Amino acid sequence: MTSAIPPRSAPVPAAGSTAGSTAGSTAGSTAGSTAGPSSTPDPTPTLRLDHFLKRSQLVGSGGGAKQVIQGGEVRVNGQPETRRKRKLRAGDVVDFDGRSQTVGPITVADSADSADSAD
Numbered sequence: 001m002t003s004a005i006p007p008r009s010a011p012v013p014a015a016g017s018t019a020g021s022t023a024g025s026t027a028g029s030t031a032g033s034t035a036g037p038s039s040t041p042d043p044t045p046t047l048r049l050d051h052f053l054k055r056s057q058l059v060g061s062g063g064g065a066k067q068v069i070q071g072g073e074v075r076v077n078g079q080p081e082t083r084r085k086r087k088l089r090a091g092d093v094v095d096f097d098g099r100s101q102t103v104g105p106i107t108v109a110d111s112a113d114s115a116d117s118a119d
Contacts (some may be wrong), residue, residue, distance in 0.1 A: 045111035046087035049076065049094070052103065058096050068096065 047055075050065035053074070059065045068074055069084050075095040076086060088094070092103040 044089055045106040045108055046089055047103065047106050047110055048084065049074065049081060049086040049088055050084040052088050052094060052101075053096065056094075056101050058094075058099065058101070073097070 050062060050069060053059045053065040053068070054062060059068060066084055070082055072080050072082055073096060074081050076088065077093055078095075088103045088106075090103055090105050094101050094103065
């Protein structure tokens with residue numbers, strides 16, 4: 001008796017594995033080779049929203065920033081923002097407590113401080 005040999009173009013799953021896991025690993029390696037916007041790091045320095053509120057002295061502490069952001073009291077570029085880690089870029093406008101602040105130039109040191117510190 002002879003058995004049929006599947007064509008080489010289709011991957012053959014190993015015994016005990018599922019076709020989904022084989023396809024997923026193949027798709028992942030193919031997708032990683034395609035250059036796209038998400039594969040290139042953004043060189044523009046950013047600053048987290050909660051850190052901006054503290055540095056601008058709009059709130060007294062990180063806990064205060066968390067409360068007002070998650071409470072929906074902060075707007076960024078006219079839109080309500082509830083994410084503490086929202087990345088701000090130079091030119092963004094932050095509105096809180098009747099005041100409006102435009103984000104100025106962000107240095108690489110500011111951006112690194114924002115990414116490194118944890119609340």
